Amino acid sequence: MLTADDKKMIQQTWDKVSGHAEAVGEEALWRLFITYPQTKTYFPHFDLTRGSEQVRTHGKKVVNALTNAVKNMDNLSQALSELSNLHAYNLRVDPVNFKLLSQCFQVVLAVHLGKDYNPEVHAAFDKFLSAVAAVLAEKYR
């Protein structure tokens, strides 16, 4: 459960990030594909070399979806309902992969925010990204 303080920290932190959607998204996906190469199997139709047009465009879409989630933290299930359908029914992404991508986003935030990504902010993001992952995976049941 996200506390009022968590929500505030997430909003403040995401304000610094959302204007760099493409760069942040591309870096998170780059980390995902290098660190957890099995995730590449979902993107056979993509050019996965660093900074490719497809990865940048996709990274931007993912970050914009997270921006939408930040704006709707009290109503995540509804806000992410279509994305949940897409990942469960169409793409059939194994839910373990959501945790891997969350991990990569955390590292990108830590690298770029430095000291501002303190343990409290880290903990708040961990909860938030887990909540997003739970919603994206809930249609598998």
Ligand code: HEM
């Ligand atoms: C597509 C968001 C996790 C695989 C998408 C799209 C968004 C999105 C916004 C585009 C939907 C559209 O075009 O209508 C997210 C978010 C995630 C997440 C917010 C978690 C934080 C994952 C993971 C995988 C994955 C972990 C697999 C490792 C895909 C694939 C597509 C897709 C294969 C379709 C790409 C294409 O053909 O254009 N996702 N995603 N997603 N996602 Fe995710």
